Amino acid sequence: MKLSSWLNDTGTRACDFAKAIGTTEATVSRLRHGRAQPSLDLAWRISDATGGAVTANDFMVRKSDAKLSAVETQGSNGGGDFDGKSVLLIMGGGIAAYKALDLIRRIKERGGRIRVILTEAAQEFVTPISVSALAQEKAYTDLFDLKDEAEIGHIRLAREADIIVVAPATASLMAKMAAGLADDLATATLLAADAPILLAPAMNPHMWAHAATRRNADRLMGDGVSLIGPNVGEMAESGEWGLGRMAEVPEIVAAVSTHLGGIGDGLLTGLHVLVTSGPTHEPLDPVRYVANRSSGRQGHAIAAAAHRLGARVTLVSGPTNEPDPPGVDTQHVETADQMMAAVEGALPADIAVCAAAVADWKSRAPELEKMKKQSGQETLTLTLERNPDILAALSQDPTRRPRLVIGFAAETESVVEHATRKRQAKGCDWIIANDVSSQTGIMGGSANTVHVITAAGAEAWPSMAKTQVADKLMRLAGRHMSNLAQAAE
Numbered sequence: 355m356k357l358s359s360w361l362n363d364t365g366t367r368a369c370d371f372a373k374a375i376g377t378t379e380a381t382v383s384r385l386r387h388g389r390a391q392p393s394l395d396l397a398w399r400i401s402d403a404t405g406g407a408v409t410a411n412d413f414m415v416r417k418s419d420a421k422l423s424a425v426e427t428q429g430s431n432g433g434g435d436f437d438g439k440s441v442l443l444i445m446g447g448g449i450a451a452y453k454a455l456d457l458i459r460r461i462k463e464r465g466g467r468i469r470v471i472l473t474e475a476a477q478e479f480v481t482p483i484s485v486s487a488l489a490q491e492k493a494y495t496d497l498f499d500l501k502d503e504a505e506i507g508h509i510r511l512a513r514e515a516d517i518i519v520v521a522p523a524t525a526s527l528m529a530k531m532a533a534g535l536a537d538d539l540a541t542a543t544l545l546a547a548d549a550p551i552l553l554a555p556a557m558n559p560h561m562w563a564h565a566a567t568r569r570n571a572d573r574l575m576g577d578g579v580s581l582i583g584p585n586v587g588e589m590a591e592s593g594e595w596g597l598g599r600m601a602e603v604p605e606i607v608a609a610v611s612t613h614l615g616g617i618g619d620g621l622l623t624g625l626h627v628l629v630t631s632g633p634t635h636e637p638l639d640p641v642r643y644v645a646n647r648s649s650g651r652q653g654h655a656i657a658a659a660a661h662r663l664g665a666r667v668t669l670v671s672g673p674t675n676e677p678d679p680p681g682v683d684t685q686h687v688e689t690a691d692q693m694m695a696a697v698e699g700a701l702p703a704d705i706a707v708c709a710a711a712v713a714d715w716k717s718r719a720p721e722l723e724k725m726k727k728q729s730g731q732e733t734l735t736l737t738l739e740r741n742p743d744i745l746a747a748l749s750q751d752p753t754r755r756p757r758l759v760i761g762f763a764a765e766t767e768s769v770v771e772h773a774t775r776k777r778q779a780k781g782c783d784w785i786i787a788n789d790v791s792s793q794t795g796i797m798g799g800s801a802n803t804v805h806v807i808t809a810a811g812a813e814a815w816p817s818m819a820k821t822q823v824a825d826k827l828m829r830l831a832g833r834h835m836s837n838l839a840q841a842a843e
């Protein structure tokens with residue numbers, strides 16, 4: 355039944371219906387008059403709210419309205435297109451496969467080519483026929499389809515993709531990928547891929563929280579795979595709620611776009627972004643030093659993200675195993691004093707991100723020769739003195755302060771409270787706070803769960819790959835800079 359008929363018949367007001375399905379009255383009005391098409395998620399909510407009287411099939415959109423409907427579902431990251439880009443979608447078996455159908459449509463609306471591989475389990479939830487109808491391509495299902503191996507083998511499927519999206523990425527699919535298994539078309543294609551891979555995990559919260567899944571996710575991220583989500587929310591199983599719900603389609607589309615270098619490109623063009631990263635090593639003598647466990651992953655990812663968004667980037671890095679990000683001017687230092695000098699030398703900058711874990715202390719007088727143990731010596735007393743605070747110095751610089759200064763706070767308890775105080779004490783604009791207590795595995799790991807603390811308060815971000823934190827942060831910074839520029843006009 356048409357939504358307009360249902361609203362008329364039941365006498366439901368558009369504003370009440372909008373509230374019930376969690377959208378705006380304007381959207382309801384567009385849906386009602388056939389001027390927009392709901393995302394699959396919204397269609398579900400409509401179906402729920404109307405007791406199944408109005409379903410996704412009741413929203414047939416004319417071709418000329420396709421643009422309108424795309425806008426409807428793009429969310430805040432909308433815009434841009436995938437013209438000439440080829441997306442390979444690998445669908446795992448899970449109830450969220452229905453959402454992946456909507457993803458096919460959204461990618462096509464943006465001009466992308468989409469090929470789809472369904473695992474055997476995926477075919478329990480959606481059919482290859484519905485997939486190929488949406489994708490307007492054959493849906494691939496079997497590694498041993500010899501005819502297709504002749505026409506287009508799994509190597510070609512992998513190689514012709516600009517990006518591979520695995521959605522829903524089930525616990526089992528992730529485990530196979532982490533182990534490098536290649537026992538069906540989906541996993542063989544993933545193993546043969548050299549395109550970026552984006553996973554949208556979807557599973558029961560207990561499965562997501564299990565140590566084996568944590569290990570697999572971490573290993574995959576270490577292999578360069580990106581994750582979007584999962585989100586916190588209601589599960590398909592009734593009464594289940596938690597972390598494990600697949601990211602929403604607009605979020606996945608935005609992440610695909612990021613990887614394809616589409617939307618947001620140029621957000622930081624014309625700006626100089628200065629990033630510190632990694633630990634510092636403070637020498638005690640020519641062979642020994644005081645240091646910490648920072649890997650530099652987050653800082654390097656930020657420098658790379660800023661570069662992708664068009665900024666000129668200077669990265670001042672302490673000793674790390676991370677490769678220099680391409681296109682970024684990377685200056686290598688060892689000590690906090692050297693880092694301070696390199697940072698000052700790189701000014702002026704528009705944005706400074708202090709992600710380095712600078713040692714608070716250095717030896718007051720490092721020995722020039724290797725320190726020797728004296729016979730009978732049981733203790734050693736070192737005299738340490740404070741290192742310069744680079745973040746505070748930048749934030750409080752009366753003449754050369756970057757317009758946006760961002761610090762990091764690694765805390766092991768009361769994360770938001772401590773970080774809020776730190777923001778004030780240092781005088782920076784934003785603090786990105788994370789819990790690095792040992793059970794989180796953040797230190798040296800690939801994922802990060804952060805709180806963004808600004809003058810307006812604290813915002814918790816869901817757990818995501820450090821590369822995604824970097825991208826999201828630099829986009830936020832880009833938008834902030836545009837707002838500052840507009841306000842100054």
Ligand code: C5P
Binds near residue numbers: 630708742743744
């Ligand atoms: O004071 P604390 O080390 O907790 O503050 C962390 C933040 O300050 C990080 O952004 C770090 O890069 C920065 N910092 C710095 N110079 C220091 C100490 C910390 O830039 N000497």
